[in-house]
Amino acid sequence: MNTPSHPRRLLRAAALATLLVALPSFAADGEKIKIKGLVTAVQGDTITVKDANNATQTITVNADTTYKKTKGLTGAIHEKVGQGALMPGLPVTVEAVPAGAGFSATEVSFKSEDFKVAQQVEAGLAPTTARMDDFGKYEALATAEVLFASGSTAISAAGKADLDALATKAKDTADYQVVLQGFTDSTGDAAANQRLSERRATAVTDYLQQHAGLAPGRVRAGDGMGVAPDAGNGSNAGARKVVVKLVVDKGVQAGKAK
Template sequence: MIKQAKKQLLMAAAMAALGLSASASFAKDIVVDTKGEVPYVIDARNVVARSGTDLCWRTGYWTPAAATNTMAGNLPVGCECDKDVVPADKCAPAAAPAAGARAAAPAAVAPVGEKVKLAADTLFEFNKAVLLPAGKSKLDDLAAKSKDMKLEVILAVGHTDRIGGDAYNQKLSEKRAAAVKTYLVGKGVEANRVYTEGKGEKQPVTTGKCNNLGKDSGKNKKLVECLQPDRRVEIEVIGTK
């Protein structure tokens, strides 16, 4: 949190130097609840920084789920910054009670988040983005579980190992995430509820475990096998029960 706050203050200061502001030329400030990781750049007043064209400045923490779950008053901050991402029902203000009517206490609905990391060897072979039968079985289970909740968004983030060029691996990670989305949509999940992203080789889970195994090459069987956990798609399901 301290590092995040420092980064945000530095970004806000840099924007001020460029003549940009968090709120000076806009109808109202977007004041963010700073609990957890804030997905937008904020100034010292916790006001979202915006460009001259009224676009909110995102941080590296931004995802559709973060835009939905981070609050600005009684509504998600994404209702102001990313209306095309946050479900419309999340941005509807509560109806005022009729005159003389006693307002009932709203029932607390806790968001339910289930993070599923699919095993790499059940999803993709080396250098491929084709789902294997074992991976399809796990996605079948995931699609079935999503029907038991009010689904908000499914995040599918693709990854690769370090073998190959950065640009190639970025595209491969995107293809893997897209393959998961295509399969889930085929199982009845709404396409606009599935958000895909590729991280390329930037977020390995093997870290230094596979060093000193020889040349980074697809022909190096020991290295390919060691790096298999990095060839994955991480899926996060966000919804309410």
């Protein structure tokens, strides 16, 4: 009977148990994993990848990370490339180790064919993105300031000539809009000035639609702004005005320019 071996078996079992307890910690900190997915963002040394489970993974790269562009069906043929090859829309395979809340990449590889497609998409996407950002941003093509006598809403001959010139330019402009704001000087009370500024704006709107020949849908309702910001104190002829602008949506114009 080999009783001396019993204590040895106990020691071995204890050592194995200790090793098993330590394994999860080792796997969490140092085990290399593979992440396959689509690059959605590149910011400095951080790339964001949406994996096959549609989960977003944050991955950092460093000086030791290698980058490979593979060719052929097997991917056996490859060439080394730089970090600058990474771009949104590129499918990648990342070998990485856990690091904090994300991962640290040891190798990033991608197919040559996928790289070409991502390049083509990026080349066509930049103008489209800029155009989308421009929607709702207006560019003024022409401006007219119609001046009024004190307390009046009557448009002078000079004012009508300026409005006719702006209307002519508008008719030659695709997808134009006309926006306008009415103002007063600082004499009188605030409520009266507000009403007067609105009436002046309405007078100009009516003239553009009824006499200058602009479509009602192209002329936005005028805003009464009360006292002009540059009115100063007292009677100021330059503050008694309606400011009219011929504008176009930059996003729409960018699309038509193609």
